[in-house]
Amino acid sequence: MQTPLRFTRWLVLVLGLVMVGALEVSAAAKLPNFVVIFADDLGYGDLGCYGHPTIRTPNLDRMAAEGMRFTDFYASAPVCTPSRAGLLTGRLAVRSGMASSKRRVLFPESKGGLPANEITTATALKAKGYATAAVGKWHLGVVPGTLPTSHGFDSYFGIPYSNDMNRDNTKGPKGREAFWEPKTEYWNNPLMRNEEIIERPADQNTLTKRYTQESVSIIKANKDKPFFLYLAHNLPHVPLFVGKEYRGTSRRGLYGDVVEEIDWSVGQILETLRKEKLADNTLVFFTSDNGPWLIFNDHGGSAGLLKEGKGSTWDGGQRVPGIAWWPGKVRAGVVEGSIASTLDLFPTFMKLAGVAMPKDREYDGVDMGPLLFGKGKGNRDFFPYYRDVEVYAARLGQYKAHFATKSAYGKDPVVRPEIPELYDMGVDPGEQFNIAKQHPDVIEKIRELVKQHEASIKPVENQLEKQ
Numbered sequence: 001m002q003t004p005l006r007f008t009r010w011l012v013l014v015l016g017l018v019m020v021g022a023l024e025v026s027a028a029a030k031l032p033n034f035v036v037i038f039a040d041d042l043g044y045g046d047l048g049c050y051g052h053p054t055i056r057t058p059n060l061d062r063m064a065a066e067g068m069r070f071t072d073f074y075a076s077a078p079v080c081t082p083s084r085a086g087l088l089t090g091r092l093a094v095r096s097g098m099a100s101s102k103r104r105v106l107f108p109e110s111k112g113g114l115p116a117n118e119i120t121t122a123t124a125l126k127a128k129g130y131a132t133a134a135v136g137k138w139h140l141g142v143v144p145g146t147l148p149t150s151h152g153f154d155s156y157f158g159i160p161y162s163n164d165m166n167r168d169n170t171k172g173p174k175g176r177e178a179f180w181e182p183k184t185e186y187w188n189n190p191l192m193r194n195e196e197i198i199e200r201p202a203d204q205n206t207l208t209k210r211y212t213q214e215s216v217s218i219i220k221a222n223k224d225k226p227f228f229l230y231l232a233h234n235l236p237h238v239p240l241f242v243g244k245e246y247r248g249t250s251r252r253g254l255y256g257d258v259v260e261e262i263d264w265s266v267g268q269i270l271e272t273l274r275k276e277k278l279a280d281n282t283l284v285f286f287t288s289d290n291g292p293w294l295i296f297n298d299h300g301g302s303a304g305l306l307k308e309g310k311g312s313t314w315d316g317g318q319r320v321p322g323i324a325w326w327p328g329k330v331r332a333g334v335v336e337g338s339i340a341s342t343l344d345l346f347p348t349f350m351k352l353a354g355v356a357m358p359k360d361r362e363y364d365g366v367d368m369g370p371l372l373f374g375k376g377k378g379n380r381d382f383f384p385y386y387r388d389v390e391v392y393a394a395r396l397g398q399y400k401a402h403f404a405t406k407s408a409y410g411k412d413p414v415v416r417p418e419i420p421e422l423y424d425m426g427v428d429p430g431e432q433f434n435i436a437k438q439h440p441d442v443i444e445k446i447r448e449l450v451k452q453h454e455a456s457i458k459p460v461e462n463q464l465e466k467q
């Protein structure tokens, strides 16, 4: 009888080891995938699910219906470069030197870029075994050491900055006239694969389609391992370009055509996730880097009822569409009044991937988990609005105080009122009725929080001013 008993013990031990092994494998397999879809200069009011009457966005509307749509979601800055630095690092651009009062963004000839010691979402997830890919606009540097492949991404495919840069002045009408009927050869922009230029000028009419095809292939190629896909469209930033299938199809004109093609792209990404049976293990987040560029008339978007647009610290500059999707995990519905930001994506992803937050630096992002998966109000009630390197305004709960104001792109001087302007963003999201006189206590509370925040900022080398 001894032998069978020993055999049984042995069998139990072996089975136990196999089960532990299986559990470990399934734990690793369960690491969620992350997809960030980042539009450029898309306004708060530009999607059907945010109330636009003539732009049709059925795929984003469905994403919002199945997922969570935010009413109070903020880009980390009102212009491209600092906004992108904030999203990918979870830190305000002032901390990485990616904001400046002299040059608001990086340019093709800029010598600076996201410093090597900054930890991006891609760097952190790659260390955990994730496949990582950047597709589309980068705008965090082109000098060696600053491209996506130096910041944790396995691959890169896209134009490394804004699509209106590298204007070829020998072609087309002068100045702003070139934008009204843009031709791809008016802008001598490079399309890159990793560190190589593969096409110049990039055929911008096919950009959205090619970024989508690239993204779909990346998802399919990595379906058996965790991945992070950062798809940052160059559009609907001006000059507006669109695929022939979408040209002239929208009641909103060329801008609407462009947004509707991006909506198609979102549909392709979500459909691929469904088909590959990845939908129940993938968090997708759709948002925009800043508000609409209003100086471009009907070639710019709409901030809906919000005041101002891109470049401004009025809400139209930074409050953007924000939609989270993860069927069966993210609570479906509209989350009203809870403040959240692109800054929060970094800590949210780290928590879900089981990566500890680095302890050697300050973070401005907070984990969105309670908001996304629980019944909670969320972890954030304070949000500072930076214009370049200065806090112009700050929100605390429903209140927003303006310590400085200036038009988005005008030459007017900065106004720093003795009594800051104060708005109730619940009653008055359009920031029309200053209630500072009725609530001096609220202003003092916000002023104190801004002071505490500013005390945490350490001086660093400015990357945007490097020549």
Ligand code: MG
Pocket (backbone or CB within 6 Å): 040, 041, 079, 080, 237, 289, 290
């Ligand atoms: Mg932008």
